[in-house]
Amino acid sequence: MTQLIPAWLNGELIPLDKLDVHRRGLRHPAVSVFLLRGDRLLIQRRALGKYHTPGLWANACCTHPRWGEAPADCAARRLGEELGLSGVALEPRGEIEYRAEVGGGMVEHEVVRLFTGAWRPELEIRPDPAEVMDWRWPTLAELVREIAEAPERFTPWLRLYLARHSETIFGAAA
Numbered sequence: 001m002t003q004l005i006p007a008w009l010n011g012e013l014i015p016l017d018k019l020d021v022h023r024r025g026l027r028h029p030a031v032s033v034f035l036l037r038g039d040r041l042l043i044q045r046r047a048l049g050k051y052h053t054p055g056l057w058a059n060a061c062c063t064h065p066r067w068g069e070a071p072a073d074c075a076a077r078r079l080g081e082e083l084g085l086s087g088v089a090l091e092p093r094g095e096i097e098y099r100a101e102v103g104g105g106m107v108e109h110e111v112v113r114l115f116t117g118a119w120r121p122e123l124e125i126r127p128d129p130a131e132v133m134d135w136r137w138p139t140l141a142e143l144v145r146e147i148a149e150a151p152e153r154f155t156p157w158l159r160l161y162l163a164r165h166s167e168t169i170f171g172a173a174a
Contacts (some may be wrong), residue, residue: 005029005064015067022052025099025107028064031075032112032157033090034169035060037119037137038169044083044127045134046155052102055133058155060117071113079117086127088117094168100156108157112170140170 004015007028021028035042046053061082065074071107072090079085093114100108102165125135144162147154161169 003064003114004067006067008045018064019051019106022102022108023105027097027109027111029071029113030062030108030110030114031071032062032161033060033075033079033115033117034093035079035085035088035117035119036170039139040137041143042119042125042137042145043158044132046131047129047131052104052106053155056154056155058158059161062112062157065165072115075113075115082128082131084128085123088120088123090115090117096161096165096168098157098160100160102156110157112157116163116169129166130151130171140166 003018004011005018005021005028007016007021007026008014009026011014016028043057044060045057046055048054051103061075061078063074063078065071072092075090076086076088079088093116095111095113097111098108099110102108127135139153140162147159147162151159
């Protein structure tokens with residue numbers, strides 16, 4: 001199934017096929033969500049059927065806005081699609097850009113809108129098994145240590161976010 005996402009081509013933002021965008025390494029918008037429960041953050045392990053970085057640990061969710069979709073709407077939609085969560089109040093945390101090889105000849109060159117959300121006890125994680133195979137709640141310090149010990153278990157973007165953008169995402173306490 002073709003999914004059209006916005007991407008820059010020759011200086012113009014146009015709708016293109018998501019797989020084509022990644023194969024060509026084109027610059028494109030994305031969103032990334034971090035859910036926090038006190039000093040812990042939700043990470044998920046990507047399903048083995050994902051077209052890139054299967055089986056690796058990532059933040060709560062990441063995706064690409066559909067053509068014409070606002071980043072905040074996209075972030076909320078994807079929390080529902082991947083984790084079965086709705087009604088999470090998301091706070092914008094800024095924008096970053098990165099470029100990373102993600103395997104299979106694909107490159108993510110993303111302009112990412114970052115969001116955080118606070119966990120509430122009434123929320124229940126109900127992951128889509130086609131998207132998420134596991135999840136857990138490490139502290140930020142535990143996660144940083146795990147990434148240092150075994151970086152190959154984590155997505156390139158999660159490693160990059162924590163190495164270069166922790167303060168943007170989590171504030172000065174990071």
